[in-house]
Amino acid sequence: xxxxxxxxxxxxxxxxxxxxxxxxxxxxxxxxxxxxxxxxxxxxxxxxxxxxxxxxxxxxxxxxxxxxxxxxxxxxxxxxxxxxxxxxxxxxxxxxxxxxxxxxxxxxxxxxxxxxxxxxxxxxxxxxxxxxxxxxxxxxxxxxxxxxxxxxxxxxxxxxxxxxxxxxxxxxxxxxxxxxxxxxxxxxxxxxxxxxxxxxxxxxxxxxxxxxxxxxxxxxxxxxxxxxxxxxxxxxxxxxxxxxxxxxxxxxxxxxxxxxxxxxxxxxxxxxxxxxxxxxxxxxxxxxxxxxxxxxxxxxxxxxxxxxxxxxx
Amino acid sequence: xxxxxxxxxxxxxxxxxxxxxxxxxxxxxxxxxxxxxxxxxxxxxxxxxxxxxxxxxxxxxxxxxxxxxxxxxxxxxxxxxxxxxxxxxxxxxxxxxxxxxxxxxxxxxxxxxxxxxxxxxxxxxxxxxxxxxxxxxxxxxxxxxxxxxxxxxxxxxxxxxxxxxxxxxxxxxxxxxxxxxxxxxxxxxxxxxxxxxxxxxxxxxxxxxxxxxxxxxxxxxxxxxxxxxxxxxxxxxxxxxxxxxxxxxxxxxxxxxxxxxxxxxxxxxxxxxxxxxxxxxxxxxxxxxxxxxxxxxxxxxxxxxxxxxxxxxxxxxxxxxxxxxxxxxxxxxxxxxxxxxxxxxxxxxxxxxxxxxxxxxxxxxxxxxxxxxxxxxxxxxxxxxxxxxxxxxxxxxxxxxxxxxxxxxxxxxxxxxxxxxxxxxxxxxxxxxxxxxxxxxxxxxxxxxxxxxxxxxxxxxxxxxxxxxxxxxxxxxxxxxxxxxxxxxxxxxxxxxxxxxxxxxxxxxxxxxxxxxxxxxxxxxxxxxxxxxxxxxxxxxxxxxxxxxx
Numbered sequence: 023x024x025x026x027x028x029x030x031x032x033x034x035x036x037x038x039x040x041x042x043x044x045x046x047x048x049x050x051x052x053x054x055x056x057x058x059x060x061x062x063x064x065x066x067x068x069x070x071x072x073x074x075x076x077x078x079x080x081x082x083x084x085x086x087x088x089x090x091x092x093x094x095x096x097x098x099x100x101x102x103x104x105x106x107x108x109x110x111x112x113x114x115x116x117x118x119x120x121x122x123x124x125x126x127x128x129x130x131x132x133x134x135x136x137x138x139x140x141x142x143x144x145x146x147x148x149x150x151x152x153x154x155x156x157x158x159x160x161x162x163x164x165x166x167x168x169x170x171x172x173x174x175x176x177x178x179x180x181x182x183x184x185x186x187x188x189x190x191x192x193x194x195x196x197x198x199x200x201x202x203x204x205x206x207x208x209x210x211x212x213x214x215x216x217x218x219x220x221x222x223x224x225x226x227x228x229x230x231x232x233x234x235x236x237x238x239x240x241x242x243x244x245x246x247x248x249x250x251x252x253x254x255x256x257x258x259x260x261x262x263x264x265x266x267x268x269x270x271x272x273x274x275x276x277x278x279x280x281x282x283x284x285x286x287x288x289x290x291x292x293x294x295x296x297x298x299x300x301x302x303x304x305x306x307x308x309x310x311x312x313x314x315x316x317x318x319x320x321x322x323x324x325x326x327x328x329x330x331x332x333x334x335x
Numbered sequence: 336x337x338x339x340x341x342x343x344x345x346x347x348x349x350x351x352x353x354x355x356x357x358x359x360x361x362x363x364x365x366x367x368x369x370x371x372x373x374x375x376x377x378x379x380x381x382x383x384x385x386x387x388x389x390x391x392x393x394x395x396x397x398x399x400x401x402x403x404x405x406x407x408x409x410x411x412x413x414x415x416x417x418x419x420x421x422x423x424x425x426x427x428x429x430x431x432x433x434x435x436x437x438x439x440x441x442x443x444x445x446x447x448x449x450x451x452x453x454x455x456x457x458x459x460x461x462x463x464x465x466x467x468x469x470x471x472x473x474x475x476x477x478x479x480x481x482x483x484x485x486x487x488x489x490x491x492x493x494x495x496x497x498x499x500x501x502x503x504x505x506x507x508x509x510x511x512x513x514x515x516x517x518x519x520x521x522x523x524x525x526x527x528x529x530x531x532x533x534x535x536x537x538x539x540x541x542x543x544x545x546x547x548x549x550x551x552x553x554x555x556x557x558x559x560x561x562x563x564x565x566x567x568x569x570x571x572x573x574x575x576x577x578x579x580x581x582x583x584x585x586x587x588x589x590x591x592x593x594x595x596x597x598x599x600x601x602x603x604x605x606x607x608x609x610x611x612x613x614x615x616x617x618x619x620x621x622x623x624x625x626x627x628x629x630x631x632x633x634x635x636x637x638x639x640x641x642x643x644x645x646x647x648x649x650x651x652x653x654x655x656x657x658x659x660x661x662x663x664x665x666x667x668x669x670x671x672x673x674x675x676x677x678x679x680x681x682x683x684x685x686x687x688x689x690x691x692x693x694x695x696x697x698x699x700x701x702x703x704x705x706x707x708x709x710x711x712x713x714x715x716x717x718x719x720x721x722x723x724x725x726x727x728x729x730x731x732x733x734x735x736x737x738x739x740x741x742x743x744x745x746x747x748x749x750x751x752x753x754x755x756x757x758x759x760x761x762x763x764x765x766x767x768x769x770x771x772x773x774x775x776x777x778x779x780x781x782x783x784x785x786x787x788x789x790x791x792x793x794x795x796x797x798x799x800x801x802x803x804x805x806x807x808x809x810x811x812x813x814x815x816x817x818x819x820x821x822x823x824x825x826x827x828x829x830x831x832x833x834x835x836x837x838x839x840x841x842x843x844x845x846x847x848x849x850x851x852x853x854x855x856x857x858x859x860x861x862x863x864x865x866x867x868x869x870x871x872x873x874x875x876x877x878x879x880x881x882x883x884x885x
Binding site: 061062063064066067070071074075078106107108109111113114115116117118119120121141142144157158161162238255256273275276277280281282283284285286308311312313315318320 | 360362365367636694759762763766767771774837838840841849855856857880883
């Protein structure tokens with residue numbers, strides 16, 4: 023028994039002794055709160071909680087790589103990482119220590135963190151003069167992330183790379199009866215006919231009966247172009263892919279009367295005018311939207327009219 | 336069908352809270368200090384409410400968070416005409432003082448504090464942009480113009496201002512209650528009025544702007560089954576709790592958002608968080624009605640399970656309140672619950688049976704087993720010693736506890752896969768069920784599970800007495816004290832099916848993703864109420880979008 027552990031063990035022993043006589047609460051409270059002290063867990067609980075909480079701290083292994091907008095390695099980028107280390111604390115059950123490390127990327131843009139235990143890693147900052155990290159870059163990671171062969175990729179953009187994008191946030195009320203609506207992204211308008219970039223429809227029962235199952239369908243078609251869904255939330259969608267576009271997105275599902283159908287919030291790259299323009303858009307299709315609006319399209323988009331696939335504003 | 340109603344403009348709340356930078360004790364273990372903006376309690380350290388906050392004796396704004404207590408004031412078109420005014424002309428702000436042509440004493444006017452606006456165009460960047468907000472609280476950049484109270488005035492074309500003009504755009508906060516017409520007056524050197532414009536302003540306490548419902552605030556007493564309006568901490572000069580006027584000819588179309596708090600919050604903190612929700616919804620353009628539902632939780636992080644029991648029990652009071660609200664605002668009641676408040680919320684909506692009482696329910700950071708809604712979500716790692724009665728309530732093969740609930744028209748899960756509470760203390764709490772005396776801080780009681788049976792154990796000097804706990808009578812203590820959740824908490828789990836899935840689409844918002852960026856630190860478990868509006872407006876915008884009110 024070392025000196026530090028003596029008081030704790032003495033207190034525990036006293037508590038256990040009196041516990042048998044049914045006085046644990048009084049004694050524990052007296053031990054815990056002499057004057058205006060924060061209440062604490064009884065010492066009996068400490069080993070179990072300590073094991074449960076501090077057992078979450080495991081060896082950290084983090085392999086990362088920093089590249090530029092063209093996929094080339096960026097050496098000399100500085101990364102500040104913070105490792106979260108939960109500890110048992112009888113006042114709060116758990117508190118956290120955040121151990122900060124500063125690393126620099128090597129000639130191949132790589133960095134590596136180990137020799138520390140913790141529950142997870144947060145990228146606090148990633149900097150290099152003349153570059154900016156993509157805003158949606160993932161920041162929170164578990165204890166083991168990436169590998170030598172497959173590191174976690176961080177993309178930075180030269181601060182001088184900007185494009186003038188045409189963008190808007192739009193809400194369109196529509197009838198979800200299968201009528202196709204044409205949306206002109208440059209003008210930000212919707213119509214049942216005429217020229218445009220997108221053709222969208224939703225089809226749902228006009229008078230659904232509560233509880234009965236009904237078909238719900240929708241389609242987003244790019245006129246003279248295509249769209250490609252981005253499913254990674256950590257993508258900032260600053261660079262439209264060259265290939266992989268489909269002419270349309272379709273969803274068919276069944277919902278019950280009384281329910282509100284939706285496609286959720288989906289993000290797409292769009293190729294317009296047979297590849298003369300590229301862009302990105304976030305879309306929600308809802309029907310019914312609420313008691314007053316039978317169908318609603320929520321659009322948030324940015325188009326580069328120059329033909330460049332760069333979508334960084 | 337309700338009639339259209341004219342809303343009163345110019346109503347704003349007094350800035351009488353304590354927005355400050357504060358150290359989060361849980362995130363600051365072992366000497367690492369994590370600071371966060373919050374609405375803190377008045378204390379010796381923070382004795383001064385925000386409307387009187389000073390730095391080196393000069394009026395200042397304590398932190399960006401405080402800016403959510405400021406509204407905009409424009410003086411348009413005057414600066415262009417300044418050079419055309421006769422010598423000695425004045426441009427002043429004052430409260431209306433004239434009645435029947437006579438000046439009179441003015442005890443009814445509010446007092447407001449006015450600062451120059453950081454936004455060059457007088458926009459709302461001070462509420463949405465951190466850089467603008469930082470400039471706004473820098474009094475070297477945005478000067479304190481002055482305090483305008485009853486009988487006083489502020490000269491805007493004083494020589495003390497740069498170029499002799501205070502500016503076209505300002506922000507102001509309420510210092511004391513009152514109602515009057517704010518006048519902008521341009522006079523010549525002989526006090527002849529050349530031009531005048533006015534705006535009605537009413538400053539009141541924020542507790543007079545929304546309803547505070549409670550089923551009890553003493554954690555030692557079981558919750559009441561009927562919620563009443565809270566009558567504690569009423570604003571000065573108020574003797575009756577605020578309640579919205581109600582006229583069925585006008586008000587049935589009003590929307591009503593009811594907010595339910597989590598655990599480990601003191602009574603003042605529950606109100607403070609409701610205030611924050613109200614303010615941040617206001618800044619997102621919400622003009623409907625708002626209420627807070629208080630249930631008797633303890634301000635003690637060590638007593639989670641006892642508070643879970645209270646939350647389950649509070650479901651009845653919440654249910655009755657929702658019935659009442661839905662009768663007043665049919666189809667227009669929206670429920671927002673945070674953390675352990677989702678236990679009460681889920682229970683209340685289950686009690687509704689097949690009658691939707693709530694248009695849309697947002698379960699934010701829900702501290703309830705995900706298996707109560709969807710038994711197919713993956714089990715947590717580990718060995719479990721109790722049956723999973725959340726997933727199969729309560730016999731083998733039975734559906735989950737909240738199977739087929741229909742108390743809300745829409746259920747939406749706001750979750751964070753990195754949430755502090757659900758990745759650190761919550762699994763330990765679940766793993767240490769059934770509770771032993773040290774866990775519930777009671778020397779004479781424990782809980783046990785033998786096979787598929789749960790027991791309450793009375794600990795006596797001469798031996799322990801086991802009492803069988805049975806479903807459905809003892810469901811709440813079984814869930815709170817005995818039964819381990821094999822799943823993640825709802826607030827950590829993505830792709831929860833059941834009522835959270837419509838067609839093939841999960842109704843969910845992932846808070847660890849942009850633009851919310853809620854991380855693994857403790858401060859993010861209640862992130863929507865903490866920090867500042869610049870960093871949290873996206874959350875509250877999403878709340879309104881998820882409610883389909885925006």
